[in-house]
Amino acid sequence: AQKITQTQPGMFVQEKEAVTLDCTYDTSDQSYGLFWYKQPSSGEMIFLIYQGSYDEQNATEGRYSLNFQKARKSANLVISASQLGDSAMYFCAMREVNSGYALNFGKGTSLLVTP
């Protein structure tokens, strides 16, 4: 069964606008971590933001924020004031103790920022 679901294969956003990338997850662990990574065409994985399952406040890192809805098992990424350089693939990932601390990734969302 898919542990991380990203339902948006592709998204468009206009420069300077905000965009939300969806992510839902499935786990029976009480302690887990949620991550978002950006992967440009070069292939490198760029860490954006982390949310621990016990963190009561939503994580924020600059223009990135994570909308963590624990009861709904969702961890959406919000990018504010989009820039052309934000065009890339975005992956949501989850770390579970039961998986040996490996990160399991969703299928990703391709974001295109237009002028």
Add this chain to the structure above:
Amino acid sequence: GAVVSQHPSRVICKSGTSVKIECRSLDFQATTMFWYRQFPKQSLMLMATSNEGSKATYEQGVEKDKFLINHASLTLSTLTVTSAHPEDSSFYICSARDSRVNYGYTFGSGTRLTVV
């Protein structure tokens, strides 16, 4: 910040030969390293988890005799693709975990393997 060096970045090899990919954590000790494979326009698929000094744990469907993983030190893990075939052509990327930090996963820059 934490840096993981992965080499080579690109390799082309002939069918039937073996290729070794190195993943090295430069400024921290990684007790655990992970190897992923990514086909074009797809997600990262976990191949194996490598713990220093012990045998790697492979995911279901990954042939351990074909993808040899060695994690001989706290800073180095290697993936050897043995008897490579064209279907092994893919993007391979490693990740090293710094257990001191909850979000301490650093990725290498990846290796694009083409088997001809």
